[in-house]
Amino acid sequence: MTEILLIMPASHRRSILTDETAARLAEIGTLREAPTATDHADPRVRQLLSTADVLVTGTGTAKLEEQDLRAAPHAKAIIHAAGSLRPVVGKYAYDLGFAVSSLASANAVPVAEYTLAMILLELKGVNAIAATYRRARSTVDVDALLARRGVYNATVGIVGASRIGRLVIEHLRRFDVDVLLADPSVDRPAADQLGVQLVDLPTLVASADVISLHAPLLPETRHLLDGPLLARIRDGAVLINTARGALVDPDALVTELLTGRFRAVLDVTDPEPPPPTSPLWDLDNVVLTPHVAGSRGMELQRIGQEVVAEVERLVRGEPLRYSVPRHLYAGNA
């Protein structure tokens, strides 16, 4: 029977696996749990690795180094019950013959939901007006405050037709908005299929009422939004970043936000969290959340369900749904 080895902190395991999904997993194979997710050299872990057929990792699993994977000679796959692979395994896994699977697509669902919620709230001026109302402690001039706000006929700029970016585009089809896309890997026919207008990044930044970042952090996307591009953002627009803080030059961002010219919804920052002295904590034109757009709370159970289904596919010899081929490893990391 297939030996399924869970290597993840007990807290993560409890969040993703309900009694029901854990029972399903135990039906598919022999379920084993590593006593620690952070010390793979522990002799008890080594023993479990020596007979395991599939390794299931999660948030908080320490990186499985090459020697750790070599200690699992029967294991065929690593299924990562979270998004980014880099914290748990390197590219050497492919050289050792492992199939690698990451639940990043399942994790895309809540990020796209968060983004849609923020796009709508920001276009409707809800976050801004709530802050103004609280400070005023009295009636505020709603018509003046909302004169240039609203979802109707707004322009939303999506940076990156990534898993998450595509889901956001899909959600936006239901609304009366124009969607612009900047993504060097997308051509015009593909953009037409997505129902978006393909533009370059400077055009998107200068034209959108909402700019939402969904590109991965790669050497070439570091500070993708630098000072000159941030300066092109329209007055009254909003920049939403649920991707990675370092996609935006952090000093230039603070400089721009201090002027109050545009707003920002930042689920990610660089550094994360911002230093205690950062103006980002206090600015009325900034909504700051502590990297919560991904799967949280009950949403983690979706990850558990999908992990079980992925292990099932592996055991049946079916193609993995969340497989990350070698050439896409960097983008997932």
Ligand SMILES: NC(=O)c1ccc[n+]([C@@H]2O[C@H](COP(=O)([O-])OP(=O)(O)OC[C@H]3O[C@@H](n4cnc5c(N)ncnc54)[C@H](O)[C@@H]3O)[C@@H](O)[C@H]2O)c1
């Ligand atoms: N806030 C959270 O909790 C949370 C959770 C999950 C993911 N994320 C982040 O969200 C982002 C998107 O994740 P994903 O899994 O959808 O990404 P992904 O791996 O699907 O992204 C790859 C795609 O990004 C696009 N891309 C690459 N370079 C680009 C560039 N220079 N400009 C524009 N687009 C470019 C391409 O379409 C490429 O196919 C990542 O930065 C990820 O780290 C955040």
